[in-house]
Each structure stands twice: as C-alpha cells, then as structure tokens.
Amino acid sequence: MNLSQVCLNHLNRVKSVSGHRETSSLGRQLEDIGFLPGETVSLLRRGFMGGEPLLVRIGTSTFALRQAEARLVELEENPL
Amino acid sequence: MSKATLHFIPSGPLVALLGNPNCGKTALFNLLTGSRQKVANYAGVTVERREGRLTLSHGLTLRVLDLPGVYSLYPRSLDERITCDVLMGQAAGEKRPDLVLCVLDATNLRRNLRLVLAAKRLGLPCIVLLNMSDVAQKLGLNIPIKALSEQLQLPVIATVGIQSHGVDALKAYLDQIDISNASSGASLNSPSRAALSGEEHNQLDNQKVKAILQSLQLDQAIPDPFSEKIDNVLLHPIAGPLILTAVLFLIFQAVFSWATVPMELIKSGFDGFGALVVQYCPDTWWRSLLVNGIVAGMGGVLVFLPQILILFFFILLLEESGYLPRAAFLLDRLMSVVGLSGRSFIPLLSSFACAIPGIMATRSISNTRDRIVTILIAPMMTCSARLPVYALLISAFIPQKTLALGVDFQGLVLFLLYLLGIVGAMGVAWVLKHFMNHRFAPTTLMMELPTYHTPRIKNLAIGLWQRCEIFLRRVGGVILLLTMSLWVLSSFPVPPMGASGPAIQYSFAGMLGQALAPLFEPIGFNWQISIALVPGMAAREVVVSSLATVYALSALGTQSVQALPALIAKSWSVATALSLLAWFVFAPQCLSTIAAVKRETGGWKIPLIMLAYLFALAYVASWITYRTSVYLGF
Numbered sequence: 001m002n003l004s005q006v007c008l009n010h011l012n013r014v015k016s017v018s019g020h021r022e023t024s025s026l027g028r029q030l031e032d033i034g035f036l037p038g039e040t041v042s043l044l045r046r047g048f049m050g051g052e053p054l055l056v057r058i059g060t061s062t063f064a065l066r067q068a069e070a071r072l073v074e075l076e077e078n079p080l
Numbered sequence: 081m082s083k084a085t086l087h088f089i090p091s092g093p094l095v096a097l098l099g100n101p102n103c104g105k106t107a108l109f110n111l112l113t114g115s116r117q118k119v120a121n122y123a124g125v126t127v128e129r130r131e132g133r134l135t136l137s138h139g140l141t142l143r144v145l146d147l148p149g150v151y152s153l154y155p156r157s158l159d160e161r162i163t164c165d166v167l168m169g170q171a172a173g174e175k176r177p178d179l180v181l182c183v184l185d186a187t188n189l190r191r192n193l194r195l196v197l198a199a200k201r202l203g204l205p206c207i208v209l210l211n212m213s214d215v216a217q218k219l220g221l222n223i224p225i226k227a228l229s230e231q232l233q234l235p236v237i238a239t240v241g242i243q244s245h246g247v248d249a250l251k252a253y254l255d256q257i258d259i260s261n262a263s264s265g266a267s268l269n270s271p272s273r274a275a276l277s278g279e280e281h282n283q284l285d286n287q288k289v290k291a292i293l294q295s296l297q298l299d300q301a302i303p304d305p306f307s308e309k310i311d312n313v314l315l316h317p318i319a320g321p322l323i324l325t326a327v328l329f330l331i332f333q334a335v336f337s338w339a340t341v342p343m344e345l346i347k348s349g350f351d352g353f354g355a356l357v358v359q360y361c362p363d364t365w366w367r368s369l370l371v372n373g374i375v376a377g378m379g380g381v382l383v384f385l386p387q388i389l390i391l392f393f394f395i396l397l398l399e400e401s402g403y404l405p406r407a408a409f410l411l412d413r414l415m416s417v418v419g420l421s422g423r424s425f426i427p428l429l430s431s432f433a434c435a436i437p438g439i440m441a442t443r444s445i446s447n448t449r450d451r452i453v454t455i456l457i458a459p460m461m462t463c464s465a466r467l468p469v470y471a472l473l474i475s476a477f478i479p480q481k482t483l484a485l486g487v488d489f490q491g492l493v494l495f496l497l498y499l500l501g502i503v504g505a506m507g508v509a510w511v512l513k514h515f516m517n518h519r520f521a522p523t524t525l526m527m528e529l530p531t532y533h534t535p536r537i538k539n540l541a542i543g544l545w546q547r548c549e550i551f552l553r554r555v556g557g558v559i560l561l562l563t564m565s566l567w568v569l570s571s572f573p574v575p576p577m578g579a580s581g582p583a584i585q586y587s588f589a590g591m592l593g594q595a596l597a598p599l600f601e602p603i604g605f606n607w608q609i610s611i612a613l614v615p616g617m618a619a620r621e622v623v624v625s626s627l628a629t630v631y632a633l634s635a636l637g638t639q640s641v642q643a644l645p646a647l648i649a650k651s652w653s654v655a656t657a658l659s660l661l662a663w664f665v666f667a668p669q670c671l672s673t674i675a676a677v678k679r680e681t682g683g684w685k686i687p688l689i690m691l692a693y694l695f696a697l698a699y700v701a702s703w704i705t706y707r708t709s710v711y712l713g714f
Contacts, residue, residue: 029446029526032152034191036286044308045315048413053422053525055315055409060188060304062311062529064409064422069526
C-alpha cells in the first residue's frame with residue numbers, strides 16, 4: 001500500500017521510500033523532507049475532484065505532493 | 081590565487097545562519113541585525129544574498145549571513161547550491177563562515193536535526209539555536225536543552241524569533257566565546273566531496289536522530305490543529321478558490337485605488353519642481369536637460385513607487401502569514417493543464433510588480449524545465465512599469481463611460497489587457513509543454529505548507545524597505561543614465577539655421593526613429609513612437625517620459641506629461657493606439673530583465689529565445705490589431 005492509495009485522515013507509518021538512486025532522485029528528496037521509515041503520515045486532502053495535488057501531514061509538517069511522488073512512499077499495512 | 085578574479089572580502093568574523101525553510105531563520109536574522117542589512121546577489125547568480133551586522137557588547141562586529149533555507153546538504157535548486165557552496169568555502173567572493181548558527185524548528189526536530197548532523201560533519205564550529213521553543217511548549221513538547229546539547233555535543237540555545245528579547249541568550253553566549261579562535265580551535269579541514277555524497281551518512285544520520293529523539297522522549301507525532309482548522313476553510317474545494325479570487329481581486333483593487341493619492345503627490349511634486357526651474361533659471365541647454373530630461377524622466381518612473389510598494393506589501397503579507405503556498409496549492413491543478421506546477425504561481429504573482437523579482441523567485445523551483453518555462457512567461461505578466469503606458473493610452477483613446485452594472489469602461493479595458501497577458505503566457509507555456517517535456521524530468525511539487533503565523537510588522541517593514549531601496553537604486557542608476565542619454569540624442573545635433581520643422585527631427589533620435597519607421601509602419605507606429613520604443617527597451621516606464629520628451633522637444637516651448645494625452649489623442653488614430661496597446665502586452669522585456677534572465681540561466685540562449693519570441697508575438701499581435709482596426713474603420 002502506498003501513500004496515494006490511503007483513505008483521508010488515517011494515521012499510517014512510513015515503511016520505505018522507493019525511487020532511490022534513480023536519476024530523478026525523487027526518493028531522496030522525499031527522505032530529505034521527512035519521509036523516513038517509522039515516521040507517522042496521514043493524507044489530509046485530495047485536490048480538485050479527488051485528484052492532484054495531495055495534502056500530506058508528515059511528522060510535524062505539511063506538504064503538497066503529486067500522485068507520482070506519493071506513490072513512492074510505501075506504508076505499513078495496518079493503519080495506526 | 082588560482083583564479084583570475086580577485087574578490088574583496090570585508091573583514092570581521094562571518095557568522096552564517098543555516099536551517100530548513102520555514103524554521104524562522106529570517107525572523108531571527110532580522111532580530112539579530114535589525115535594520116543593519118544589505119541585500120545583494122551572490123557573485124554570478126541571482127540568488128539574493130542577505131548580510132547584516134551584529135555588534136557584540138565588547139565591541140566586536142560580526143557579519144551575519146542569512147543563507148537560503150535547505151532541507152539537506154544535497155543541493156537541488158540554485159539557492160540550495162549556494163548554501164552548500166558557502167558552507168564549504170567554495171562560493172565565489174565569499175569566505176568560509178567562522179561560525180554556523182544552526183536554526184532548529186523545535187516543533188520539527190526530526191527533520192531539522194538531520195541538517196545539524198550534516199553541518200557538524202563539515203567541521204565548522206556550530207551553535208544550535210532551538211527556535212520556536214515557545215510554540216513547541218504550547219504544543220506540549222518539553223525539550224530538555226541540556227540533554228539535547230549533550231547528545232549533539234554542540235552548544236544549544238533556545239531562541240524565539242518573534243520576540244524582541246528572543247535572542248538575548250544567544251547574544252550573551254556570543255559575548256563569551258572567542259569567535260576568531262573558535263574556528264582555529266575546531267578542526268577546519270576542507271571537507272572532501274566524497275564525504276558529502278555518501279549514502280551511508282544519510283542512513284547513519286537517520287538512525288542517530290531517531291536514537292536522540294527516543295532517548296529524549298520526543299519521538300511522537302504532533303498534530304497542528306490550528307493550521308488544520310484554517311486549512312479546512314482556505315483549502316476547501318469550493319470556498320478555497322473563491323477566497324483566493326477575492327484576495328487577488330482585493331490586491332489589484334488596492335494597487336490601483338490606494339496608490340492614486342501618493343502618485344498624484346509625487347507627480348505634482350515633480351511638475352512643481354520643473355515649473356520652478358523653468359521660472360527661475362535662464363533658458364539654456366542645461367535647463368532643458370534638467371526639465372525635459374531628468375525631471376520629466378525620473379518623475380515619470382518614481383510615480384510607480386507607491387504601486388510597487390502596495391503590491392509587495394501584499395505579497396510579503398501573504399508570504400509571512402503562510403497563505404502564499406496555499407494559493408499555490410489551490411492553483412496547482414489549473415497550472416498543470418499548461419504543464420506547470422503551483423510553484424510557478426509565486427514568481428508569476430511577483431512579476432505583476434516587476435519581472436525581475438519574479439524571475440529571481442523562480443530559483444526555488446527545483447525542476448529545470450518548470451523554472452525555464454516560468455522565466456520565459458514571467459515577462460507577459462503585466463508589470464507595473466507597463467501601467468503608465470496603458471494609463472496614458474487608455475485615458476487618451478478609450479471614452480470614459482459607465483457600462484451595465486456600474487462597470488467602468490476604462491477599467492474594463494485595463495482588466496482585459498492584464499487578462500490578455502495571462503492568457504498569452506498560458507498559451508506559450510502550453511506550447512512549450514509540447515516542445516520541451518520529453519527532455520526534462522517530470523514536474524515535482526513537494527511544497528511545504530508552513531504553519532500559519534501572524535505577520536510581524538517589523539519583518540514586513542524590513543522587506544518593504546529592501547524593495548524600495550532596490551527600486552530607488554535602479555531609478556538613480558540605469559534609468560537616470562538612459563533619460564539623460566535620450567535627451568542628448570533628442571537634442572543634438574541642433575537643427576540648421578532656418579530649419580522649419582521641430583528641432584528633434586534633425587537630432588540623432590529623429591534619424592533613428594525615421595530609420596526604424598519602415599519596420600514599425602506596417603503596425604501603425606509613427607516615427608515619434610519608434611523613437612520612444614528604443615529607450616523603452618532599457619526600461620519600459622521610460623516610454624511615457626520619452627514620448628513626453630520627444631513631443632516636448634518637437635513642439636515649441638516646454639510641454640509636460642500632463643498635456644500628452646490630449647496631444648496624442650489629436651495626432652494618433654485609434655488604430656495606432658490599439659496597436660500600441662497590443663504591442664505592450666507582449667513587447668520584449670526591458671534590458672535589466674534580459675540581463676537577469678541571462679544571469680539566472682547562465683547563458684545567452686534563453687534570453688535570446690525570450691527576446692525573439694516576445695518580439696514576434698508583439699509584432700504579430702500589433703499587426704492583427706492594427707489591420708483589423710483599420711478595416712473596421714477606426
């Protein structure tokens with residue numbers, strides 16, 4: 001299950017971030033802004049008509065992400 | 081010195097402020113240095129460099145550098161690269177800091193601590209500033225400062241960036257230590273590149289931060305109920321966009337209506353001064369230079385200061401409060417239609433004041449393609465320098481009447497011109513989307529929406545003053561020079577004895593205008609307009625004063641800008657006026673913008689593309705406008 005698939009306002013934990021060491025280094029950027037294994041994350045809001053951008057609470061900060069970015073964040077199976 | 085360039089580096093210990101974006105770093109910087117700040121650019125790049133001075137109680141003055149905010153020391157965007165280069169002592173014209181003040185957002189320790197560890201590894205003496213400790217306490221986070229300091233093996237000081245005594249503890253600490261020795265005492269070996277790119281460091285840091293937070297019992301998630309409540313309204317799918325539209329409408333209303341009085345004051349001040357000079361000085365060439373050149377030219381430009389300041393006041397207000405990224409969030413979907421992200425909104429909004437700060441603001445866009453497209457379309461946002469041209473033409477050619485629902489016709493035309501620029505920009509972005517997309521990485525968003533803050537008046541005042549200073553420096557420099565050269569070009573050589581036409585026809589400017597006339601004749605411009613367009617390339621707002629100068633020198637005696645609308649209403653056709661309006665919606669940007677684009681993109685390619693496509697677009701738009709108007713019998 002990844003971050004783009006979860007229900008709104010459920011608390012989850014980050015399992016891993018994929019897309020590492022690829023040319024785009026999107027995964028690395030996500031880690032830099034706090035998407036680290038074990039961190040609590042919840043999806044606060046989807047954009048217009050349930051689409052992009054996604055509003056995500058990670059730890060103690062809030063970020064706007066694209067679907068493609070959220071898809072890289074793999075979550076633990078059971079919500080908290 | 082291995083390089084050919086020598087940089088003058090001022091004396092005094094250099095202290096750098098390092099931290100994540102939105103950690104309250106700039107508020108701390110303002111507190112530490114007050115009004116003793118200098119905003120310039122880093123050598124070679126258009127990244128704003130903010131330096132201030134702090135005098136310690138024993139008389140030593142420190143130079144304090146506010147580095148651009150970074151999430152890590154793996155740079156992605158231009159301003160992040162600058163931060164890394166400065167810390168490693170590799171930035172041109174910049175010495176390596178003697179001391180790094182690492183600013184930590186106490187409410188977001190996990191992410192912030194990783195940066196501290198990375199900075200510590202660089203071997204620079206570090207002091208950790210635990211900022212926003214008051215907010216953390218309110219959220220129920222009690223951070224044991226002593227234990228944190230022991231864990232990090234660095235001094236930790238609590239600060240509050242929004243209270244006037246929030247940095248007293250830091251100042252007291254800086255008084256005690258010997259800063260110039262602090263650097264020589266610590267290991268100041270130049271760090272190797274390899275040490276910085278290590279994936280292991282990243283993993284190690286994560287584990288270390290986790291361990292620290294666990295041992296201090298700070299390993300828990302904190303909701304932000306206050307911001308979330310506001311976001312429920314401001315980011316609501318229906319209410320959100322409506323509120324944003326209302327906010328933008330209010331800003332533009334304010335820019336036009338609030339500025340009227342101060343603009344009138346500035347204008348009458350210059351007119352009055354010009355009249356005084358005419359009354360008390362003999363009729364010589366230098367009086368003409370003073371009145372027709374300098375006073376008319378400078379006055380014509382300074383008149384926009386109120387509008388620029390009002391627009392920037394609102395931009396700073398939205399930025400300080402945390403609303404600006406929310407606006408970008410709301411617009412992201414709309415912008416993605418033309419292949420841009422919400423991140424481009426902030427630079428484009430700034431471009432309504434002036435394209436240069438707008439282009440500078442693109443440095444926070446990490447995606448190269450997005451950044452270049454944003455730079456390319458920024459000039460189409462109607463900058464305030466175009467406003468006087470619009471105002472002049474509208475007042476001369478568009479009848480003043482009220483349409484249905486009390487809509488002012490002149491106001492409507494002005495609004496349509498703004499809209500035309502936006503539509504044109506979106507069209508160009510859409511075309512570029514299809515030409516460039518495959519060559520660059522897909523657009524990223526990853527934009528932080530910071531906690532809402534009540535804006536601090538002091539921070540707003542400092543920001544506004546810096547904008548004001550930049551504008552005045554421009555007026556006193558390039559614009560003054562241009563106005564004077566235009567006067568010279570329009571006044572010499574003097575007409576031969578017994579010449580019948582107005583003097584300017586025999587001058588260099590007249591010759592140039594007549595040479596350009598064939599090029600602009602198909603779109604309805606006369607030679608006076610052609611002359612005015614030349615200095616208009618250097619600074620757009622000069623077009624009005626140039627027309628004033630050209631017509632003033634064309635006529636006998638001195639005529640001020642005030643008489644200009646009536647004058648051109650008599651001598652131009654409506655088709656010409658409409659064509660000129662269309663020209664200015666798309667016309668190539670002033671030279672300072674081109675220079676900024678060149679610096680920003682590191683070459684001539686992008687500015688040349690920009691110049692060419694804007695010129696072509698403007699010419700085609702004017703040609704269509706002119707021919708259609710003539711056909712319709714205007």
